[in-house]
Amino acid sequence: MQFFIEVLVGGLLSGVMYALVALGFVLIYKASGVFNFAQGAMVFFAALTFVGFQEVLPGWLGLEADSSVVFWLAFLLAFIAMIVLGIATERIVLRPLVNQPHITLFMATIGLTYVVEGLAQMTWGANVRGLDLGIVDEPIAWLMDNYEIGVSKFDLFAAGVAASLVALLALLFQYTKVGRALRAVADDHQAALSIGIPLQTIWRVVWAVAGFVALVAGMIWGARNGVQFALTFTALKALPVLILGGFTSVPGAIVGGLIIGASEKLAEVYVGPFVGGGIEGWFPYMLALAFLLVRPEGLFGEKHIDRV
Amino acid sequence: MKLKKTVLLGAVIAGLLGSSMASANEEQFIGLPSYRVGPYAAGGSGLFGGWIDYMQLVNERDGGVNGVKLTWEECETEYNNARGVECYERMKKKGSTGNSVFQPVSTGITYSVLEKVAQDKIPMVTIGYGRTDAADGRVFPWVFPMITTYWSQASAIVNFMGQKEGGMDKLKGKKIGLLYHDSAYGKESHAIMDKLAAKHGFEVIKIAVAHPGNEQQSQWLQIRQAKPDYVVLWGWGVMNPTAIKAAAKTGFPREKLIGVWWSGAEEDTIPAGTAAKGFIAAGFNVAGANYPVVADIKKHVYGKNKGNMEDKTRVGSVYYNRGVVHGIITVEAIRKAQEKYGKGKALTGEQMRWGFENLNLDDARLKALGATGFMPALKITCADHEGPGKVKFQQWDGSQWKVITDWVDSDRPLVRGMIEESAAAYAKEKGIKPRDCSKES
Numbered sequence: 001m002q003f004f005i006e007v008l009v010g011g012l013l014s015g016v017m018y019a020l021v022a023l024g025f026v027l028i029y030k031a032s033g034v035f036n037f038a039q040g041a042m043v044f045f046a047a048l049t050f051v052g053f054q055e056v057l058p059g060w061l062g063l064e065a066d067s068s069v070v071f072w073l074a075f076l077l078a079f080i081a082m083i084v085l086g087i088a089t090e091r092i093v094l095r096p097l098v099n100q101p102h103i104t105l106f107m108a109t110i111g112l113t114y115v116v117e118g119l120a121q122m123t124w125g126a127n128v129r130g131l132d133l134g135i136v137d138e139p140i141a142w143l144m145d146n147y148e149i150g151v152s153k154f155d156l157f158a159a160g161v162a163a164s165l166v167a168l169l170a171l172l173f174q175y176t177k178v179g180r181a182l183r184a185v186a187d188d189h190q191a192a193l194s195i196g197i198p199l200q201t202i203w204r205v206v207w208a209v210a211g212f213v214a215l216v217a218g219m220i221w222g223a224r225n226g227v228q229f230a231l232t233f234t235a236l237k238a239l240p241v242l243i244l245g246g247f248t249s250v251p252g253a254i255v256g257g258l259i260i261g262a263s264e265k266l267a268e269v270y271v272g273p274f275v276g277g278g279i280e281g282w283f284p285y286m287l288a289l290a291f292l293l294v295r296p297e298g299l300f301g302e303k304h305i306d307r308v
Numbered sequence: 309m310k311l312k313k314t315v316l317l318g319a320v321i322a323g324l325l326g327s328s329m330a331s332a333n334e335e336q337f338i339g340l341p342s343y344r345v346g347p348y349a350a351g352g353s354g355l356f357g358g359w360i361d362y363m364q365l366v367n368e369r370d371g372g373v374n375g376v377k378l379t380w381e382e383c384e385t386e387y388n389n390a391r392g393v394e395c396y397e398r399m400k401k402k403g404s405t406g407n408s409v410f411q412p413v414s415t416g417i418t419y420s421v422l423e424k425v426a427q428d429k430i431p432m433v434t435i436g437y438g439r440t441d442a443a444d445g446r447v448f449p450w451v452f453p454m455i456t457t458y459w460s461q462a463s464a465i466v467n468f469m470g471q472k473e474g475g476m477d478k479l480k481g482k483k484i485g486l487l488y489h490d491s492a493y494g495k496e497s498h499a500i501m502d503k504l505a506a507k508h509g510f511e512v513i514k515i516a517v518a519h520p521g522n523e524q525q526s527q528w529l530q531i532r533q534a535k536p537d538y539v540v541l542w543g544w545g546v547m548n549p550t551a552i553k554a555a556a557k558t559g560f561p562r563e564k565l566i567g568v569w570w571s572g573a574e575e576d577t578i579p580a581g582t583a584a585k586g587f588i589a590a591g592f593n594v595a596g597a598n599y600p601v602v603a604d605i606k607k608h609v610y611g612k613n614k615g616n617m618e619d620k621t622r623v624g625s626v627y628y629n630r631g632v633v634h635g636i637i638t639v640e641a642i643r644k645a646q647e648k649y650g651k652g653k654a655l656t657g658e659q660m661r662w663g664f665e666n667l668n669l670d671d672a673r674l675k676a677l678g679a680t681g682f683m684p685a686l687k688i689t690c691a692d693h694e695g696p697g698k699v700k701f702q703q704w705d706g707s708q709w710k711v712i713t714d715w716v717d718s719d720r721p722l723v724r725g726m727i728e729e730s731a732a733a734y735a736k737e738k739g740i741k742p743r744d745c746s747k748e749s
Contacts, residue, residue, distance in 0.1 A: 003533060010525045118345060126349035127619060128549075128575040137557050137583070150532075152557055224553065225522050226579020229347045230546030233520045268526035272516075278490035280526065281518030 013155035015261020020217040022238040022253040029247045031206035034105035040235025041116035047218030050078040052124035082211025128228040240288035246301025337403020338380040341395040346386035357616040358631025369608045374651040392417030408660040430657035443694035444731035446742035455592045459500040460697035460718035480509035485536035490516040521547025528554040541567040548576035556583035573626035577704045585706040590699040595709040597624025600678025690745035
């Protein structure tokens, strides 16, 4: 039973990490109705920019590499870089494609993926870097000593960060003017424009916020596995989360993440040995596919009704 | 009459000058299917950087190989099979004698061009990757999986564990976890580990990690439950630091986690931070810049600002030195082939194949190259395209790799038996008549 609980809790906490990446997808989808294929590349770009600044700032400013000034300045500069990237994306990629079919925008984000990946490695090099956030990735001693259940401190920290982000974004969407404008833009670009919503500003805001989410996700995943190209693969983990939770729901990303995280870990441990193992990669997709048949809009997604 | 004499004399001088110019301009082209962008760029930039730096060293310090300057061109594969094949095709006609050797640095690309290289008569050298049974040169005359193969490596790792335990008989009843990348590369370990388990009486617990391997919580929970004595990490890319960190999280001692050579570079340990301290990995080359060959590169190549590495601190890293090993083997094969086909001449792929097949880098030659202890002594024959099958083990001390063993042997009779069996099955399937090596010169 202890082992089952450990697998379940570990899975739920992993799911929160997936949800962190899925949030970025949800934001862009809500604002433009497009699935941003470049979200994984943005996570990579953001984390690499952060560690890149962490490397160069001590030399520029004559500070210690591990000083908190360097950390926060690198964070700020990486965030500014994400805002610049967001504005550039709006001007160069999205603006010429207003009112084009969603598939066109989707294709544009595929192109954007390659540009962002290349830009990141061109600017900061291809070296793999470590990232230390000061939180050790080891089990909580009390739980381990008393119940023999290993729950990582780092995973709990990541869950806390994700919960805070979700709360913040949910408030933004539900209770602010910008949030309502975002929802209107997502519904219909032209209608939103006709009632005076500044489409371009909204897109810039949302890409900047998505950039912020990518930065946080990149830092947490980077601290766990190193800042390297593989951060782009985190997007693969977010896809089934989105299908389950719904592409337009911020809380849905969290719930979807929890379901995917827990089910894939349980499946790997209890089903994996009977089929040769390594099922973690495809099991969430199978689950998402089954879910699509029952509820195509996801758990919390908006039901799309067309008048015919 | 005088005019006729002058013209004739002029023609002779021009002819002589022309021939000497041609000789001075002899160049040996090496096509490099590199990967400097994409998922595996970190390893690729180090390996190809070291390789190019070594060739640059030979040009700068020695004026080429017996006067033949080395030229090269990179073709970006992004570690992608289709692009690798495209690069192979694009490069095969380049240079005065065509691309004289193809070294794909990717098992996938190796398989994709396996039959093409034989048709095009271009030797393919796969150092530490590729198809293991191609070590049987009677069946695979054009393929050279040199120094050591995956099967030799697995066997050497088990021998190392035996050494640690105080004898191979002490492995009886032990449990060895095999955490492998769930791909053809990872599964390459299964057959040999099963054979070794049967021979030495230990149990193998195979645990797959789905690509890319950035989540391993469930695998490490299984490991914690099974309580193995050792875990072999047969990983690649992000799977490696993730495994090391997960080992630390579950309290598995890093001294008992033994990585393969694609798991044992700075790119695998630095991202894992303090968790990597104590982690051990096999390698057919070692890390370190304190070898004369690397010192020469610093002096003759970086001293003239002709180095390939943007980040000079990586000179002497595991991947960089692996690139230098690729360079040494390529250059020494050229030197060997020139002994037979003419010093100072550019070689065709067919001639280069002979050079590889007769390569003999003994201790004296390694010393002359400044590479004693850097890589194992190597002798290739018509039947044996692998060579020594030895590895050294290195341990990460928290900031760098430290060599902790001498060259550790594999179980040669067992591995060679498996290679010959597998190669014979391939030959039967493809209708290949194995060469009679007694007739080769």
